[in-house]
Amino acid sequence: PRKTHWTKDVTPELDGKEVILTGWVWDIRDLGNIKFILLRDREGIIQLTVKKGVAPEGVWSLTQSLGREDAIAVKGVVKASKIARAGVEVFPSEIHVVAKSKALPIDIWGSVETDLDTRLKYRSIDLKRPINSLIFRVESEVTRAIRETLYGRGFIEVFTPKIIVTSTEGGAELFTVQYFERAAYLAQSPQLYKEELTASLERVFEIAPAYRAEKHNTNYHLNEFISVDIEEAFANYMDVMDVLEDVIISVYERVNKVFSNELAKYGIEIKIPKKPFRRITYDEALDMLSRRGLKINWGDDVPKNGLELLSEEFNEPFFIIHFPTDLRAFYTKPLDSDPKISESFDLVIGGLEIASGSSRIHIKEQLIEALRKRGLNPENFESHLMVYDYGMPPHAGWGMGLYRLLMVLLKRDNIREVVLYPRDRFRLEP
Ligand code: AMO
Numbered sequence: 001p002r003k004t005h006w007t008k009d010v011t012p013e014l015d016g017k018e019v020i021l022t023g024w025v026w027d028i029r030d031l032g033n034i035k036f037i038l039l040r041d042r043e044g045i046i047q048l049t050v051k052k053g054v055a056p057e058g059v060w061s062l063t064q065s066l067g068r069e070d071a072i073a074v075k076g077v078v079k080a081s082k083i084a085r086a087g088v089e090v091f092p093s094e095i096h097v098v099a100k101s102k103a104l105p106i107d108i109w110g111s112v113e114t115d116l117d118t119r120l121k122y123r124s125i126d127l128k129r130p131i132n133s134l135i136f137r138v139e140s141e142v143t144r145a146i147r148e149t150l151y152g153r154g155f156i157e158v159f160t161p162k163i164i165v166t167s168t169e170g171g172a173e174l175f176t177v178q179y180f181e182r183a184a185y186l187a188q189s190p191q192l193y194k195e196e197l198t199a200s201l202e203r204v205f206e207i208a209p210a211y212r213a214e215k216h217n218t219n220y221h222l223n224e225f226i227s228v229d230i231e232e233a234f235a236n237y238m239d240v241m242d243v244l245e246d247v248i249i250s251v252y253e254r255v256n257k258v259f260s261n262e263l264a265k266y267g268i269e270i271k272i273p274k275k276p277f278r279r280i281t282y283d284e285a286l287d288m289l290s291r292r293g294l295k296i297n298w299g300d301d302v303p304k305n306g307l308e309l310l311s312e313e314f315n316e317p318f319f320i321i322h323f324p325t326d327l328r329a330f331y332t333k334p335l336d337s338d339p340k341i342s343e344s345f346d347l348v349i350g351g352l353e354i355a356s357g358s359s360r361i362h363i364k365e366q367l368i369e370a371l372r373k374r375g376l377n378p379e380n381f382e383s384h385l386m387v388y389d390y391g392m393p394p395h396a397g398w399g400m401g402l403y404r405l406l407m408v409l410l411k412r413d414n415i416r417e418v419v420l421y422p423r424d425r426f427r428l429e430p
Contacts, residue, residue: 001073001096008043012080012087019090021046022073024101024128025066027109035063038085039074042133047089048074055092062095068109069101069128104128116416123421123430131266135418138255138263139406143207145254146228149247155203155230160193162209166380168192169329175213175223186211189399190229195331195360196387198233198395205230207402217425219414220304220352220404224423228355231397237333237343237359240396241319244347244355245275247400248317255409268411278318282341285310285320299324308351317349330370333359347400350408357398364388 003022010019023041037048050063066072076092106114106122108129113119119126127133147157163184167174168191175186190206197204210227228247232240249272255263256270263270280288286296289306292313296306302320310318325334325342332342343359361367364385368378378385406418416422421430 001075003041003073006043007039007041007046008086010046010078010086010088010090014078014088015080017078018075018093019078020073020075021090022098023071025068025070025072027068028063028066037063037066039072039090040128040130042137045085045130047084048076048092048095049079049084049089050092056094059092059095062097066095066097067101069104070097071099071101072097116414120416120422120427121430127420132417134259134262134266135406135410135412136420138259138410139402139418141254141258142251142406142409143228143402145250146207146247147205149250150205150230150243153203153243153246155205155232156201158194158197158201158204158206159208160187160190160197160206162187162211166192166384167376169212173212173214175211188212189227191329191331191399192381192384194229194231194397195395196384198231199387199390199392202233202393203230210399215425219416220407222403222415222419222422222424225415225419226402228400228402229397231395233393233395235396236394237321237345237357237396240357240398241279241321241345241347242276244357244398244400245277248277248347248349248354248405249273249275251405251409263410270409273317277347278314278316279321279345280310280318281322282320282324283322288313299326301327302346304351307348307353311348311351317347317354319345319347321345328358330374330376331358331360331367332370333361343396345398347398349405350411352404352408353401354404354408355398355400357396359394359396362388362392362394364392 001020004020021039023039026038026040026045029036033052035050038045039048050059052060073096074092075094076090079089079091080087081089104125106118106125164187165184169188177184177186189210194204206229209224211224214221252270252272256272260270285302289296289309292309294306322341323344325340328342328344332344334342345357346353347355361370371378403415403418407415412418
């Protein structure tokens with residue numbers, strides 16, 4: 001039988017109505033002549049009340065052998081109740097055990113969670129714990145909000161290849177794949193394709209996996225992650241920072257609207273940021289950090305502890321803009337007034353780099369020059385450079401790490417918690 005309602009939609013207004021519910025036995029409370037069965041589905045938990053002598057005999061006897069996590073289908077009548085969870089209970093007229101469950105290898109009920117490695121080993125079981133599945137319901141709503149905001153600003157969604165032949169973000173971090181008779185790579189980002197597409201589709205976005213063969217094993221790096229990318233024609237870095245602000249704010253607003261009650265149960269509060277976000281230059285960031293005792297040489301990236309200090313100081317999302325040109329990838333446009341620095345930015349939230357972007361070089365000779373300066377061979381970029389001969393518009397864009405955004409939104413310390421099946425240096429299964 002198919003469910004007629006999700007547990008969360010069984011409200012006191014349905015008093016007296018018959019419903020069909022499906023899900024798993026979360027818990028059973030046995031009071032002798034009365035049993036309370038808590039039924040969990042993706043959206044919540046509801047109480048089933050079975051009274052001896054009142055419930056059909058078959059239902060009563062079945063409850064004797066019911067165990068936690070058995071998958072069940074229930075037909076029953078809703079009753080508004082002052083004492084039950086969410087003000088309702090359901091009196092079953094039928095219960096069908098669809099599949100029995102063995103004892104679980106990890107605890108999903110207690111207040112102390114199993115260590116993360118073991119949880120990930122048993123990920124599908126781990127997701128039975130409501131807080132853990134909530135993370136992925138939030139993720140789905142986050143990508144929906146991102147899509148809607150970008151559609152609203154004239155972007156269309158595109159899909160570019162993940163098996164490619166040229167490095168886009170620097171050579172060292174590529175996974176090689178055997179592609180029939182030749183070697184290919186897994187895409188580190190959709191960078192070159194999204195730029196090429198501005199010459200026809202103008203405003204594009206993509207939400208897709210990106211692959212980095214980075215060896216670091218940190219709490220905020222993975223070897224496969226979801227990158228949210230945009231690219232906009234006839235635009236510069238300021239324009240796309242504005243788009244990024246809208247995207248971030250819409251995400252916070254949406255998650256707050258849909259999940260604030262559920263998240264509050266876990267002490268997670270969503271603070272919606274205001275536009276425009278603070279913008280500090282790379283030089284200003286170095287000055288501020290130097291005053292706090294952290295010396296960074298001009299030309300080096302701002303390290304994680306530097307981002308943390310700045311986030312502590314501002315306590316809100318902020319941009320660092322105008323990075324040294326040499327720090328950024330070859331396609332980044334230098335400032336006309338000072339080519340040592342670039343029309344680039346990073347978005348930082350909660351001490352984490354969430355997104356980075358820039359205006360791009362759109363003049364072929366300059367792009368060839370930039371490739372050469374980084375020791376890259378322009379001949380390897382021929383199919384990309386060709387596009388620049390036929391009316392390549394000025395353009396700008398950014399890439400955002402979806403999992404990093406979820407980490408700060410849901411205040412999780414480890415990126416693996418917000419990824420269904422993370423891929424890191426040591427994890428290729430499940
Ligand atoms: P960048 O390399 O900074 O820029 O990546 C963009 C964003 O992706 C996230 N990210 C990661 N998340 C998890 N694990 C990783 N290993 C990882 N690496 C990156 C970060 C980062 O800010 N093409 C450019 C973007 C652009 O200019 O449009 C790019 O890839 O949140």
